[in-house]
Amino acid sequence: MKIIDLTDDVSLKRDIEAGTEKQRESVDAIIHQVRDKGDEALRDLTEMFDGVRLDHFFVTQEEIEEAYQNIDDTVLESLRRAAGNIRSFHEKQTRQSWFTTSEDGTLLGQKITPLDSAGVYVPGGKAAYPSTIMMNVIPAQVAGVKDIVMTSPPNKEGKLAPAVLATAAELGITHILKAGGAQAVAALAYGTESVPAVDKITGPGNIFVALAKREVFGQVDIDMIAGPSEVVVLADDYARPDYIAADLLSQAEHDEMASAILVTTSQEVAKKTSIEVEKQLADLPRKEIAQASVNTHGAIYVARSLHEAIEAVNKLAPEHLEVLTERPYDVLGMIRHAGAVFLGPLSPEPIGDYFAGPNHVLPTNGTARFSSPLNVDDFTKKSSIISYSKAAFSRDADDVAAIARLEGLEAHARSIDIRKKGES
Incomplete structure (x- = not known):
């Protein structure tokens, strides 16, 4: 890996992946096809991109039972324990509606309501990602979302991986759609004859999925536009280079665009x-992918002081931050921007990613400066509650009318005036 002195004029940012014009046009065309032709377009596009023509879009009970027969019991138990940890963590995030009353009888408050429905996108193809299912489905369930549709691209036999089906079944997901790409996002956003439209779409995917989520935002809510995975390791002389290297490669093996960066105060550690x-x-089995990631988006930055190293980390605002310093808890208070912070060796x-409990759906591309991990709040909405008493209305009426007229909204002011006369 290339070693760079932080005192040099180096850029710590990389461009956000926005897709090519051709990719954006392709996604736009796919969305319009699904919106206009429903099931017919979804079936044709699945055949075009996934190489299989489906008679039925949704997974059957027989497929679920087959999946259980093809997954190792030990692995299944590990998944169950992970799901328990994830659920326990997210249950601590729940909020309650609240109301407050004043002596004059005014009632103000905030009502928390879960979304009616959510769609969870799970990448497919050659790989299986049960952790993605748990991290997206469980906070939605904890929030109280009743209708959850999961979608994942099928293989050429029209099936999903046993680990994916078993995990979904363990969580009680009964609507499992066999579709991927921009066409699946469009189906969830607009609905088809077979696929119900949802209120929010979450989950990672390739550039076509990301562009489709961006395009349908407004018709539905989305979690985020996720970029390639990132890790930054903050280290001093205390850190073990073999641990650091292993952790950098654990991100680099995701894909060629993944970013693995070490920021250290030690030339020797670097x-x-x-x-x-x-x-x-x-x-490494995925050597070519990891090598390309390290060569293109990897770096080791050497800082003159821990303070300078921490400032560099905050500028990077990484998805994942590992703090491998002698006193990691002393550093935590100085970290302002990171999706998740991992303290100690x-x-x-x-x-x-898999087990502790916090969500692994995290802000990427420096967006940890202003956004948070996927959480229970993402699957709820808040309504303000206002109930004015006669005394409060009489006290505030003139102020409200005055502000309305200041803004040139006479009907607003008259809405107040007519009540003043009616209550007099």
């Missing part, structure tokens, strides 16, 4: 980590 990365790459990023 050099040893660079050597370790090459050493560990040698027998025994808290590697994969712990958060």
Whole structure:
């Protein structure tokens, strides 16, 4: 990995992936096809992109039973324990409606209501991502969402991976759609003869999924426009280079666009980590992907002080931040921007990806400056409650009318005036 002195004039940011004009035009065309032709378009597009023509879009009970026969019981138990941890963490995020009353009889408050429905996109193809299902479905369930539709692209036999089906079944998801790409997003957003429209779409996908989510936002809500995965490791002399290298590669193996960065105060740690990365790459099954990621989007930055290193981390605003310093808790208060923070040598990023409980759907591309991990609040909405008493209305009426007339909205003012006369 290339080692860069932070005192140099280096850019810590990379461009946000917005897709090519051709990709955007393709996504727009797909969305219009599904919106206009419903099931027919969804069936044709699934055949075009996934190589299978489906008679039925939704997974059957027989397919669920078959999935259970093809998943190892030990793995299933691990998934159940992970789901328990994730549910326990998210249950602590729940909010209650609240109301307050004044001595004059005014009642004000906020009513918390879960969304009616949500759609969860789960990437498919050659890989299976049960963790994605848990991280998207469980907070929606904790929030109280009643109708959840999960969608994932089928293989050429028209099936989904056993781990995906078993995980969905464990969580009680009964509507599992066999569709992927922009066409699945469009079906969830606008509905078809077979697919119910939802209120919110969450879950990661390729650039076509991301562009489709961007396009349908407004028709439905979305979680975020997720970019490639990122990890930043903040380290001092205390950190072990072999641990750092392993953690950098755990992100680099995601895809060629993933970003793995070390920010350290130690030249020795920087050099040893660079050597370790090459050493560990040698027998990595996804070596070519990880190598491309490291070469294109990886770097080791050496800072003159811990303060300078922390400022660099805050500028990067990473999706995942590992703090491998001698006193990680002392650093935590200075971290302003990070999707998830992993403290100490025994808290590697994969712990958060799969098992600890906090959500792994995190802001990318520096958006941790202003956004948060997927959480229970994302599946609720808030309504303001206002009930004025006679005393409060009499006290405030003239002020309200005055402000309305200041803004040139006479009907607003008259709405107040007519009540003043009626209550006099």
